[in-house]
Amino acid sequence: MSQLSESVPILYGRDSEGNLRHIDSVTNGEACGCLCPCPSCAQPLIARNNGSKRIHHFAHKRGTCAWSAEYIISVLAADILQKHHYMSFPELNYFDRIKGRIVAISQAKTLKVASATTKELSGRGAPEVMLTCGGNTKLRQFVLVISLLHPVSDAQLERLKSSGLDAIAFDLRSLLSRKKRELGKHFDRANVLAGFQEISFIADVLRDESGSCFEWLINAKRDDIDQINREDLTIWLIEEERRRDAEEKERERKRAQFEAVRAEERARRLQEEEKVRVEEERRLREQAERDAIRMRELVNQQQAQARDSFGRRWIKCEICGEVKLENEFQSYGGIDRINLGCCYECLRKSRVCGIQSSNQ
Ligand SMILES: [Zn+2]
Numbered sequence: 303m304s305q306l307s308e309s310v311p312i313l314y315g316r317d318s319e320g321n322l323r324h325i326d327s328v329t330n331g332e333a334c335g336c337l338c339p340c341p342s343c344a345q346p347l348i349a350r351n352n353g354s355k356r357i358h359h360f361a362h363k364r365g366t367c368a369w370s371a372e373y374i375i376s377v378l379a380a381d382i383l384q385k386h387h388y389m390s391f392p393e394l395n396y397f398d399r400i401k402g403r404i405v406a407i408s409q410a411k412t413l414k415v416a417s418a419t420t421k422e423l424s425g426r427g428a429p430e431v432m433l434t435c436g437g438n439t440k441l442r443q444f445v446l447v448i449s450l451l452h453p454v455s456d457a458q459l460e461r462l463k464s465s466g467l468d469a470i471a472f473d474l475r476s477l478l479s480r481k482k483r484e485l486g487k488h489f490d491r492a493n494v495l496a497g498f499q500e501i502s503f504i505a506d507v508l509r510d511e512s513g514s515c516f517e518w519l520i521n522a523k524r525d526d527i528d529q530i531n532r533e534d535l536t537i538w539l540i541e542e543e544r545r546r547d548a549e550e551k552e553r554e555r556k557r558a559q560f561e562a563v564r565a566e567e568r569a570r571r572l573q574e575e576e577k578v579r580v581e582e583e584r585r586l587r588e589q590a591e592r593d594a595i596r597m598r599e600l601v602n603q604q605q606a607q608a609r610d611s612f613g614r615r616w617i618k619c620e621i622c623g624e625v626k627l628e629n630e631f632q633s634y635g636g637i638d639r640i641n642l643g644c645c646y647e648c649l650r651k652s653r654v655c656g657i658q659s660s661n662q
């Protein structure tokens with residue numbers, strides 16, 4: 303028999319007749335004559351229902367066992383559902399891997415309960431509630447797994463799956479955390495755990511159409527859709543990759559096309575520039591040739607400077623007779639010899655130039 307580290311108050315004991323008895327319906331103390339209702343524990347209980355300070359509860363003589371609270375809630379839930387005849391089912395949904403979000407398969411709904419009993423399916427310390435639902439429609443069986451202190455382990459889930467039935471978790475642990483948040487410093491864990499065992503509370507939660515404590519644990523329809531979605535995702539990913547590849551190729555093709563057009567344009571522009579350049583060179587050469595001819599004539603008169611169409615001044619060397627630009631002359635100019643001078647070349651050759659510069 304496993305024990306809990308905390309002392310969980312329980313509200314029901316089993317009397318000598320085998321019936322569940324509420325704490326307020328028994329004699330105080332050991333005289334209550336009740337045993338822990340959980341069959342794997344069944345130790346004598348002490349009724350603490352005298353005081354007004356502490357909540358009325360049964361205490362275990364040798365410390366609280368692990369499953370008594372969940373055992374009581376399971377048995378009471380089965381009883382309530384059997385009498386109440388209705389059960390709220392949570393929304394059924396799945397995570398769509400392609401859409402990247404949760405998608406509803408069917409809305410939360412209330413089904414008529416034909417029968418509700420407890421049965422040990424998963425090997426947990428508390429039994430599951432076996433529900434047979436459907437009024438006018440075909441009867442279907444569901445499993446309700448109640449958690450207060452113990453989450454459903456993977457091994458328990460596997461055993462539940464092997465039953466082939468759809469299962470819903472009735473998880474009061476989320477409600478316990480919510481109460482803790484809501485009550486803050488007024489949160490009394492033992493008190494809340496005891497309150498969760500009250501018939502009125504369990505009935506309210508089972509009737510809660512928002513189904514905040516319910517969650518599909520196992521659902522064959524969801525598994526099927528999930529499997530299809532998994533396969534669809536594989537196909538989608540392959541198609542997506544193909545699409546991306548095609549897009550990339552198309553981008554590459556357009557880029558190459560664009561590059562080719564640009565290269566063509568650049569070549570054409572260069573060709574045109576080259577043509578202009580050659581044309582300009584030819585024009586300048588011809589002009590220079592025309593100027594040279596004209597300058598050779600012009601330097602022979604001494605009334606005006608000989609300047610070509612570029613504004614450059616030309617001089618005739620009186621020694622070698624060549625007509626050259628003024629920067630090639632050591633000296634030139636003067637009255638009646640404005641376009642005459644002595645070039646550097648002749649100066650270098652003779653080191654003596656008979657004509658003195660008079661115009662610097
Ligand atoms: Zn016990």
Ligand SMILES: [Zn+2]
Nearest residue numbers: 619622645648
């Ligand atoms: Zn010269």
